[in-house]
Amino acid sequence: MTDIATRATRVVAATGGRRRLNGGGPRAGTIAAFLIPFFLPFVLFYLVPIGYALWQSFLVVRRTGGQYGTSYTTFGGFEQYVQVFQNNEFWSSIGRIGLFGIVQVPVMLFVALIMALLLDTPLLKIKSFFRITAFMPYAVPGVIAAIMWSFLYSPQLSPLIDLLNGIGLHPDFLGPGAVLWSAANVSTWLWTGYNMLIMFSALQAIPQELYEAAKLDGASNWAIAWKIKVPIIAPSIILTTVFSIIGTLQLYAEPAVLRQISSNISSTFTPNMLAYAVASGNNYQQAAAISVVIALITFVLSFGFMRLTSKRAGL
Amino acid sequence: MSNTVTRIRLAVAAAASIAVLAGCSSPAPSGNASAASCAPATGKVTLQYWNTVPGMDQVVALWNKENPNIQVQTKNISNDQYGTIGNALKAGKAPDLAQVGYDELPDLRTQNAFVDASACSAATAAKSDFVPWTWSQTSFGGTGVYAFPQDTGPMALYVRTDIFKKYGVAIPTTWDEYAADAQKLHKADPKLDITYFDPNNAEWFNGLLWQNNAEMYNYSGGKWQVSVTSAQSKQVADYWQKLISDKLVRTDLANGSTQMYAAFQKNEIATSVGAAWGYSMMRDNLPSQAGKWSIVPMPTWGSSAASGDWGGSTVAFMKGSTHLYESVKFNTWLNTNPEALALENKLGGLYPAATAGSKLPALSQGVPYYNNEKIFDVFAAASKKIDTSFSWGPTQKTVNLALQDAMAKATAGNGTLSDALTAAQASALKSMKDLAIPAAAGK
Numbered sequence: 001m002t003d004i005a006t007r008a009t010r011v012v013a014a015t016g017g018r019r020r021l022n023g024g025g026p027r028a029g030t031i032a033a034f035l036i037p038f039f040l041p042f043v044l045f046y047l048v049p050i051g052y053a054l055w056q057s058f059l060v061v062r063r064t065g066g067q068y069g070t071s072y073t074t075f076g077g078f079e080q081y082v083q084v085f086q087n088n089e090f091w092s093s094i095g096r097i098g099l100f101g102i103v104q105v106p107v108m109l110f111v112a113l114i115m116a117l118l119l120d121t122p123l124l125k126i127k128s129f130f131r132i133t134a135f136m137p138y139a140v141p142g143v144i145a146a147i148m149w150s151f152l153y154s155p156q157l158s159p160l161i162d163l164l165n166g167i168g169l170h171p172d173f174l175g176p177g178a179v180l181w182s183a184a185n186v187s188t189w190l191w192t193g194y195n196m197l198i199m200f201s202a203l204q205a206i207p208q209e210l211y212e213a214a215k216l217d218g219a220s221n222w223a224i225a226w227k228i229k230v231p232i233i234a235p236s237i238i239l240t241t242v243f244s245i246i247g248t249l250q251l252y253a254e255p256a257v258l259r260q261i262s263s264n265i266s267s268t269f270t271p272n273m274l275a276y277a278v279a280s281g282n283n284y285q286q287a288a289a290i291s292v293v294i295a296l297i298t299f300v301l302s303f304g305f306m307r308l309t310s311k312r313a314g315l
Numbered sequence: 316m317s318n319t320v321t322r323i324r325l326a327v328a329a330a331a332s333i334a335v336l337a338g339c340s341s342p343a344p345s346g347n348a349s350a351a352s353c354a355p356a357t358g359k360v361t362l363q364y365w366n367t368v369p370g371m372d373q374v375v376a377l378w379n380k381e382n383p384n385i386q387v388q389t390k391n392i393s394n395d396q397y398g399t400i401g402n403a404l405k406a407g408k409a410p411d412l413a414q415v416g417y418d419e420l421p422d423l424r425t426q427n428a429f430v431d432a433s434a435c436s437a438a439t440a441a442k443s444d445f446v447p448w449t450w451s452q453t454s455f456g457g458t459g460v461y462a463f464p465q466d467t468g469p470m471a472l473y474v475r476t477d478i479f480k481k482y483g484v485a486i487p488t489t490w491d492e493y494a495a496d497a498q499k500l501h502k503a504d505p506k507l508d509i510t511y512f513d514p515n516n517a518e519w520f521n522g523l524l525w526q527n528n529a530e531m532y533n534y535s536g537g538k539w540q541v542s543v544t545s546a547q548s549k550q551v552a553d554y555w556q557k558l559i560s561d562k563l564v565r566t567d568l569a570n571g572s573t574q575m576y577a578a579f580q581k582n583e584i585a586t587s588v589g590a591a592w593g594y595s596m597m598r599d600n601l602p603s604q605a606g607k608w609s610i611v612p613m614p615t616w617g618s619s620a621a622s623g624d625w626g627g628s629t630v631a632f633m634k635g636s637t638h639l640y641e642s643v644k645f646n647t648w649l650n651t652n653p654e655a656l657a658l659e660n661k662l663g664g665l666y667p668a669a670t671a672g673s674k675l676p677a678l679s680q681g682v683p684y685y686n687n688e689k690i691f692d693v694f695a696a697a698s699k700k701i702d703t704s705f706s707w708g709p710t711q712k713t714v715n716l717a718l719q720d721a722m723a724k725a726t727a728g729n730g731t732l733s734d735a736l737t738a739a740q741a742s743a744l745k746s747m748k749d750l751a752i753p754a755a756a757g758k
Contacts, residue, residue, distance in 0.1 A: 060751075061749065061750050061751045062751050063750075063751040063752065063753075066537060066753065067425060067534060067538075067539060067709065067752055067753055068424055068425060068427070070427055071425075071426070071427070071750065071751060083749075154573075154574050155567070155574075156573075156574040156577035156578055156581075157573060157574060157577060174567075175727075176727045176729075259515070260569060260572065261569055261572060261574060263513075263514040263515050263566070263567075263569075263719075263722075263723035263726060263727070264723065264727055266719075266720040266723060266724075267716040267719065267720055268720065277713075277716050278713075280397075280398070280712055280713075281710060281712050281713035281716070281746055282401065282422070282426065282710075282750060283713075283746070283749050283750065286749060
């Protein structure tokens with residue numbers, strides 16, 4: 001790839017980028033000139049790091065000269081991967097995140113869909129106000145959102161808990177059973193508006209004639225929503241689902257912040273947290289293997305979901 | 316997020332290149348680095364010094380003014396201390412000097428991060444300037460000099476004397492008395508607990524183990540002997556497990572968190588087993604409790620008066636430094652010169668490892684917040700009673716995480732603290748095996 005890049009640069013330099021767009025050489029130069037600003041960072045910041053991680057994941061550490069001797073890495077085949085597959089912490093983090101996704105993703109997308117449909121009805125006034133307020137949490141960085149919610153979850157500081165105590169309820173948002181759902185709540189709060197906006201944009205693109213025709217046929221608003229709007233925006237719903245599956249598997253910020261105030265979130269709570277913990281212990285090769293396996297699982301789940309739904313929906 | 320899809324697709328594509336890349340793993344090195352030389356440089360020298368101490372640039376400015384030929388540049392790496400150091404080492408761009416916590420010394424030495432400064436007579440001569448246990452840490456109990464001690468966290472007991480007085484309970488001097496007091500205080504006021512146990516604070520718990528002479532790591536027979544589950548460790552674990560099971564200590568407060576100070580503020584906590592550097596945190600976060608806190612020696616085990624250490628750092632001689640002579644000179648000044656120590660204490664809150672530190676005006680006077688008590692006398696006395704043969708392990712970060720995860724399970728009623736020690740022992744052996752560090756289970 002470097003070869004092409006160098007040649008392209010040379011061509012661009014030679015032609016001064018001023019030739020007309022016909023003919024062989026100069027044209028290739030123009031193409032290269034347009035592609036380089038994309039390709040160079042793409043290679044440097046995407047392909048090379050991924051290649052490096054893959055390479056690392058096939059290495060093992062060896063040492064010469066005792067405990068304070070010198071370490072070096074050597075090719076170890078699938079040794080790191082065997083360890084990942086034998087690691088109980090890894091599988092429990094995947095299981096935990098699976099449970100999270102099965103509950104949180106449908107709930108969030110259902111709420112987002114309802115909100116998008118409501119925004120799309122003529123019944124609702126001051127639409128732009130609702131649209132912006134629903135979307136606003138997305139503008140808050142995930143870490144800040146998690147810090148904010150951690151104050152609401154914390155028994156010593158939360159006005160919410162004081163209020164609930166007042167009416168005789170004593171919830172423990174940070175308890176062993178509850179903390180996963182407290183994290184899910186933060187994610188839902190953050191991402192519902194974003195997903196709503198994608199669905200809402202799709203709704204906006206539906207031609208009004210369809211609704212007129214439906215009305216003439218005697219369809220109620222309810223029927224229009226569920227029988228016309230939802231099927232038409234199905235591709236957007238699938239897209240947001242795929243995004244959400246990926247986001248769930250990469251969950252890090254929310255639990256990592258809540259971990260500061262709850263000991264019920266372990267250092268290996270999510271797959272990404274586990275990879276980080278392993279890397280901070282200098283075991284980069286193992287961390288790389290974990291990352292590759294997470295990527296593969298994400299790949300299988302999201303593309304599997306797309307295949308499944310595209311067959312069903314006939315897309 | 317959509318980038319991820321692309322990234323994953325590319326990951327698979329890039330898998331093809333693995334065969335090529337696998338050919339270029341780092342080659343096996345040929346033997347160890349030769350002994351360092353201590354020849355002074357001719358002309359002007361610039362040293363790099365990385366640290367996490369607030370105000371350290373001002374301390375260094377003082378040195379730079381007086382030493383035009385040995386100029387020091389500082390860099391604050393508090394964002395990601397060990398990540399920055401680790402990456403610099405990999406890139407071969409480590410600084411001359413870097414701040415390293417005592418518990419990370421074996422880890423970094425295992426990564427071949429240090430240079431032995433004992434070639435400089437000034438370095439070996441500095442031994443007598445420091446509290447004994449700190450020197451044994453930086454020399455790994457041998458004759459080498461890999462770092463100079465900078466600050467320490469000798470442990471003591473922070474006590475709400477007003478609460479003890481109110482309920483007519485005597486301030487404990489042994490752990491047995493402490494447990495008995497825990498019961499008395501909680502009985503007197505069900506909302507009051509003697510202290511909190513933060514399961515996510517392995518560093519603190521390790522300090523308690525250190526106090527009880529629990530030597531978790533020893534190097535002998537060409538291997539690390541790992542004995543995290545020793546009888547001494549178990550004694551400490553069982554003691555706290557009983558307090559937790561009997562619900563006599565809070566387990567929902569993270570050390571240093573807003574929540575912890577809120578509980579202090581509401582008079583729900585009567586004592587805190589803390590370190591020297593914590594004195595200013597009480598003062599700054601709980602101004603309304605001035606005069607109510609006192610600092611007494613940590614409760615003891617049986618007839619032993621030993622104390623523990625929690626935290627503190629060293630300034631390490633990093634591999635690749637070409638100016639060892641000058642590094643030793645600056646490092647000596649930085650950590651033994653009274654003027655430098657006073658400034659570090661004032662700006663960075665450091666409690667010095669140098670014996671000269673206890674003579675500093677700020678550290679020998681009464682402290683207004685603590686009823687004008689000479690609290691630093693308590694810490695200085697504690698520091699003299701810290702086990703000098705204690706050693707940290709070479710994968711301490713990983714072991715601490717495993718210990719914390721298991722201690723959190725124990726406080727949630729799933730297993731015990733003794734099980735947490737077992738988990739830490741297993742983690743120590745596994746993490747060392749992963750990094751090809753020779754290790755075996757000790758007795």
